Amino acid sequence: MKVLVIGGMGVIGGAITKAAASKGYDVYVLSRRNLSNEWISLGVNGISGNWLDDEFASKVVSGGYDVIVDTLVFDEKRLIKSMKMVDGHCKQYVYISTDSVYPHPAERLSEDNPISIKEIHWDYGIKKRQAELTLAKYGEGCGFEWTCIRPTITFGNSRIPVGFASKRGTYTLAQRIIDGRPIVRFDDSSTRHAVCHTSIFGEAVVGLFLSENSFGQSYHISDDYAYTYDEIFGAMEEILQSKGIYVNVPVSKVKRYSKALYEEMIYDKNPNFTLDNSKIKTVVPNLSYHVDIKKVMVSTLSELKKSSLVDEEYNYITDNLILEQALKIDNPKLSRQVNVYLDSLPCKYRDTLMRFRRKRQILNWLTPLRKCKRTLKNVLRPIRDAVK
Numbered sequence: 001m002k003v004l005v006i007g008g009m010g011v012i013g014g015a016i017t018k019a020a021a022s023k024g025y026d027v028y029v030l031s032r033r034n035l036s037n038e039w040i041s042l043g044v045n046g047i048s049g050n051w052l053d054d055e056f057a058s059k060v061v062s063g064g065y066d067v068i069v070d071t072l073v074f075d076e077k078r079l080i081k082s083m084k085m086v087d088g089h090c091k092q093y094v095y096i097s098t099d100s101v102y103p104h105p106a107e108r109l110s111e112d113n114p115i116s117i118k119e120i121h122w123d124y125g126i127k128k129r130q131a132e133l134t135l136a137k138y139g140e141g142c143g144f145e146w147t148c149i150r151p152t153i154t155f156g157n158s159r160i161p162v163g164f165a166s167k168r169g170t171y172t173l174a175q176r177i178i179d180g181r182p183i184v185r186f187d188d189s190s191t192r193h194a195v196c197h198t199s200i201f202g203e204a205v206v207g208l209f210l211s212e213n214s215f216g217q218s219y220h221i222s223d224d225y226a227y228t229y230d231e232i233f234g235a236m237e238e239i240l241q242s243k244g245i246y247v248n249v250p251v252s253k254v255k256r257y258s259k260a261l262y263e264e265m266i267y268d269k270n271p272n273f274t275l276d277n278s279k280i281k282t283v284v285p286n287l288s289y290h291v292d293i294k295k296v297m298v299s300t301l302s303e304l305k306k307s308s309l310v311d312e313e314y315n316y317i318t319d320n321l322i323l324e325q326a327l328k329i330d331n332p333k334l335s336r337q338v339n340v341y342l343d344s345l346p347c348k349y350r351d352t353l354m355r356f357r358r359k360r361q362i363l364n365w366l367t368p369l370r371k372c373k374r375t376l377k378n379v380l381r382p383i384r385d386a387v388k
Contacts, residue, residue, distance in 0.1 A: 001025045001209060004060070004090070006051050006082075007071035008044075009033060011154055011168065011198065012096055016069055017044060019202030020209075030060060054085070061089035067209045068144075069094040074124075079131040080138075088143045092210055097132050099152045099194065099220050100125030105271035111150075111218055111279050122267035132218065145215035147208055152222045152275060156198030157303035160236070162229050163187045163269035164254075164261070166311035171304040173314070177236065177244045182338055184318045186251040187270050189230045194222040194275045197291045207284030219280045224289045226274040235294040239301055245337050247329065249321050257317045257360045259367070316356040319345070323353070 001020075008017040008029035020027045021042040028045045029035065035046035049056045051072055061068070068090040073079045079095065086093055102109055103119050117133075120126045132148055139146040155161035159168045164186055166172035176183055204221045208214040237243055251270060255262040277289050326342060329335040 001066045002028075002064070003067045003069070003209070004028045004030060004047075004065045005069045005071070006030045008069070009035075009039065010071065011156060011159055012151055012201070013069070013071040015154065015156060015198035015202035016071075016205050017202075018042065018198075019206040023206065025206075028065070052081075057085050061086055065090045067092045067094060069096065069205070071096045073131055075127040076130040076134050079134055083135070083138065083142060086144065090144050092215070093139075093142075093144045093146045094205070094208070095131065095135055095146065095148050097128045097148050097150045097218070098125060099150045099222075099273075099275065100268050101129040101132065101150060102220075102273075104267060104273050107272065107274050108276045109220075109274070110276045111220060122263050124264075125267065136216075139216065147214045147216075148218035149205055149208075150218060150220040151201065152194040152196050152220060152273075153269070154196045154198060154201050155300065157300050160232075160297075160300065160304070161195045161227075162232050163193075163265060166314040167309075169304070169307055170309045170311040170314075171301075171307055172311040174236065174240060174301055174304065176315075176318070178240055178242045180242070180245060180337075180341070182245045182247050182318070182322050182341055183233075184249050184321050185229070185246050186249060186254065186265050187229050188272075190228060191270065191272045192226040192228050193269065193271075193273050194220075194226050195232075196222045197296050199296075200287070200289055200291065203287050204280055204284050204289075207287065208280075211283055213283045217279075219283075220275050220277075221280055222275040222277060222289070223291060224277060227293055232293060232297075235297050236301065238294060239298055245334070245341075247322055247325055247334070247338060249325050253321055253324060254317065256364060257320065257357070259364070261317075316353055319349075320353050320357050 003020050003025050005013050005017050005027065007013045009031050017027055017029055017039070021044050028047055029039065030047045030049065030051055032048065032050060034048055035044060039046065047060055051057050068086050070082050070093065073082055073095055083093070100122055101115055101120060102113065115129065117126060117129050120129055135146055135148060153161050160173055164184060173183065200223065201221050208219065233244055251262065251265045254265065281289070322338060323342065326338050329338060
């Protein structure tokens with residue numbers, strides 16, 4: 001089977017690439033980056049370039065594929081462009097959407113649950129749902145079958161699966177636990193959220209390849225057990241042999257530092273949210289949909305520790321929030337731990353935190369002006385084109 005994965009080295013695309021390569025499929029990965037030895041050793045073929053370049057993309061698909069997986073569609077416009085590009089060049093087109101199209105909170109949600117775009121409040125989820133609707137509306141008129149995948153929080157060796165974590169590929173969150181530096185949490189400790197390890201996700205998606213039962217269908221994929229964030233942090237503490245210091249902060253406080261992070265928390269990561277895997281199991285039944293969180297986190301943390309990257313933005317947001325919250329902590333022991341930490345911060349670092357805070361405030365003031373500028377450009381573009 002000949003497979004093209006557009007954006008096939010990230011968490012989602014990489015999981016699919018690995019699973020397809022492990023089955024001996026002829027796998028091609030399209031990315032702006034060159035393949036690393038990890039992918040080359042799996043027998044994966046690399047295609048380096050920009051999928052949004054029509055001339056380049058036309059050459060890529062001209063050879064034809066059995067399956068094309070597209071991880072780079074984030075809105076309806078991009079989907080339409082991809083559909084036109086792959087039409088006639090593959091038997092099956094797999095669109096990667098998101099479980100953010102579902103209402104949150106929810107419990108044991110199935111794909112049959114009605115989805116109202118009016119009830120989606122996160123821009124990311126709205127755009128993904130609009131793309132889903134376009135695919136369903138026009139997909140039948142194309143020369144390929146389509147399948148839609150809605151990933152939940154998916155993690156492997158590059159990501160820690162908690163709500164507010166350091167960026168992918170960084171060990172920063174784990175290092176803070178080891179160093180006794182406080183960790184900010186916005187979630188309710190008892191909240192359960194669907195997660196999925198890449199080993200499950202990749203195998204499940206590849207199991208849908210050229211399956212007639214998957215044509216014209218949408219699927220989500222998650223672990224059969226929905227972990228609480230407490231359980232995930234607990235597994236990390238056992239592996240790191242260090243107890244975390246956790247400071248719960250009202251999620252509204254993060255908005256001044258990152259509106260995008262704020263929206264991700266309130267609309268996706270914080271609410272109680274679990275999924276029912278029954279539908280995917282009817283097509284891919286011979287797969288275990290569960291991993292032991294401690295066992296897989298051993299591998300995750302081991303790999304992340306090799307990284308020299310530090311997520312300074314995560315540190316700056318975390319420490320600014322802790323400075324703001326310090327006087328509001330009711331627990332005497334936690335209050336002492338936090339104040340000991342804050343007293344240890346060098347004056348130079350405190351100045352850095354203040355500059356970061358001011359910069360984010362300025363960016364927040366400028367954001368509405370930038371939106372007005374973009375809107376004005378869109379309004380004037382037809383007039384300008386007509387004059388030309």
